[in-house]
Amino acid sequence: MSDETTDRGLARGLTNYGDRDFSVYLRNSFAASMGYSREVLKKPIVGIANSASGFNNCHRHFPELIEAVKRGVLLGGGLPIEFPTISLGEVFLNPTSLKFRNLMAMDTEEMIRAQPMDAVVLVGGCDKTVPAQLMGAASADLPAVQLVAGPMMTSRYGTERLGACTDCRRFWGKYRAGEISTAEINEIEGRLATTAGTCAVMGTASTMACIAETLGMALPGTAAIPAVHADRLRAAEASGLAAARMIDHPIRPSQVITGKSVENALRVLLALGGSTNAVIHLTAVAGRLGIDIPLARLNELSDETPVLVNLKPVGNHYMEDFFFAGGVGAVLRELKPLLHLDTLTVTGETLGDRLETDPGFVDRNVIASAEAPLEPQGGLVALFGNLAPRGAILKRSAADKSLFEHEGRAVVFSSLEDLAARIDDPDLDITADDIMVLQNAGPKSASGMPEAGYLPIPKKLSSKGLKDMIRISDARMSGTAFGTIVLHVAPEAAIGGPLALVRTGDRIRLSVAGKRIDLLVDDAELDRRRADWSPGIVPPEARRGYDRLYAEHVLQADEGCDFAFLKPVSGSA
Structure with missing residues (x-):
């Protein structure tokens, strides 16, 4: 049994029966019932956190995406094991998805910690899933790679290009004002969201994808790839391979998400003209590692960080245009003099290392230069x-x-x-x-x-x-x-x-x-x-279940709306 009792793979985090060898023996016995060979069961494990759900349209392509992750893990010599977590489909939740973000973060953290895995790939996309996964991963502090769903492709209504969900609001405003008919709004309704993926504009999901890449938790160049593009599957494979490589060369979220990388992420948020929700989410993610984001500091950064990205709802273009225009990498290169270049990414390279590579084509209609920004101050x-x-x-x-x-x-x-x-x-x-x-x-x-x-x-x-x-x-x-x-x-x-x-x-x-x-x-x-x-x-004591937990412990917006008891215990950060 000696070769099977190392603290990795299935022997990691054993259920305690008072006999370690028996715990390994029993776990291997039950794992064998899933058809694994004895040799496979000796491999280190990369967990794959799957946040797909029938109530989450953004994630309907996840079966194919996760197969690609598994392929990458196998290429890296690991055993991929998929596990489910809560899914937060933005428009299908009542009263609001934010209320359940912390619950998903707890679910993600505890399943990473409780189940035997040596690294994890977090697969999410729809608004609150990515911050929840980053929060959970930061607290569990196991080597982790964030893989996002990718944005939808746009559709058409007559000669107009449509993309959820800025155009949803634009046309609904016209309908309320009597500018378009009921028949027209009904036809538009069926054309706003027509592929898998997250909203086609720089909404919260796209903003958080860009933030995950800037923090260094997602692979370079992966934030903006459309959900239905073949590159999204290649990004999934690369993410699985990167996670497998971190088994022997661990890079933990606490090494990636630092005060410096959080400040870089704030810079990118401001340059994107990104979602206001990202302030709450990034504050919550950083807070899990004891990093504060004072709003006064946000203002200091905003005063010296220009808006560079011409995407709806701030500008005219869509996420697929952002991808082909150069994506996050092009924005980072424009902001380079303002960034901390010594921050670490899950690839093992620094941000500075990444920005030394050839930037390729940049479409200045979509991503402006720092010398000629869309706005001189942050969004x-x-x-x-x-x-x-x-x-x-x-x-x-x-x-x-x-x-x-x-x-x-x-x-x-x-x-x-x-x-x-x-x-x-x-x-x-x-x-x-x-x-x-x-x-x-x-x-x-x-x-x-x-x-x-x-x-x-x-x-x-x-x-x-x-x-x-x-x-x-x-x-x-x-x-x-x-x-x-x-x-x-x-x-x-x-x-x-x-x-x-x-x-x-x-x-x-x-x-x-x-x-x-x-x-x-x-x-x-x-x-x-x-x-x-x-x-x-209604006072907390008159509530039950998660509703009561939330009412008792949720913090205010400036603290990220996290639960105080999920922040680091004093002296542990």
Whole structure:
């Protein structure tokens, strides 16, 4: 038995029966029932975390993708063993996928730790799956490679090119405004998402794919490959091979995800004009290794990092164009003077090593040069003030610059239900100069911080041609959305943050230049309102299961909405 009791392969992390040799013997016996030969059972194991589901359209190509991963593992001398985890299909979850991100992260972490594997390939894509997998992998700290699903290809409606989901919102806005008919919107509905893969624009899924590559957790050049492209299968094979190679030469997530690589990822996020959700997710991933992301630091980076990528919802193009234009590598080369080049990747090379290779063709219509950027400053900015003492986020690259310095009257909606009931009331007292405010849509609210910050323009205004107005909430916004929208207000209304004290008729001032969002109500009046405020949420003790766990432990947006008990124990980071 001596050659079978090394701490690798099936002998790793043995079930404890009080007799180690018996544990190995029993495990091999049961593994043999799956048809493995005795020689195969001696091999080191690469686990493959499969997040496919019938409720996740983005991942429907995973069977073929995972076969390619297995091929790569076998080429590297390992035994590939696939295992399932929770899957988070963005539009199929209630109340919101973010609520279950931490549950998937726990699932991923514990299955990596509990099952015998020497390295792991994380296969995910749809918005919250990649951050959940990175969070879990960071905590388990086993050699890991992230393989993303890849974006959808675009479709057509007449002469217009369509891609989920910026165009979903664009056409729905036209439908609400009466610009297109029911028959037209029904036809468009069937043409917005027509292949496997994640949204075809620089939404959250694509942003997180680019972040995973920038961090060094995904192989160079793999973030933007379309889901249905043959290169996606080659990337899967290479990811399996890379994981197998790390068995004898381990590179752990804690060596890859560092303060420096996180800062590189923030730079790329800003240059992409990427999703606001990525701030929450990257904060949560970094937090698993004890790395903080102060929003004030985000502003410092944003002030000196230009927007370079011309993709929807910020620009005109789609992810398949980004892939053919040069992808993440082309962006990194433009940002090179601003980056930490000594960061490590799962290949064993540094970022600097990678950027020494031939960049190939770069399409400047899609990826601008640093000398001639699309915008001189980053796509995101954090706002502070008495309405958001711990910060809020604005995607300025997707907003109307004419609204950047604006004071207006608040029109308050106390909940998503209140919003739905009144938004299209023809008697709603609202004008284009007003500021819409949504309360009680943050992480501890009943809605669990959904992507509801993209408040619809009231029909009485949209029907007159209004396309944008200032909207403020403690909710999130889809990375595919656009508009002058202030999100992630912290602390949130449900726990008595200043947002809870806003009343219709109050004046609010937004200053993007000053990075401020202020409620123009004197402190004495706010103190009176605070004394009268009471929480309107079901207390944790009246809940059960994961809903209770979430309600008790979820942190605020500026802390990544993770659970405090999942962060490193003091002294262990």
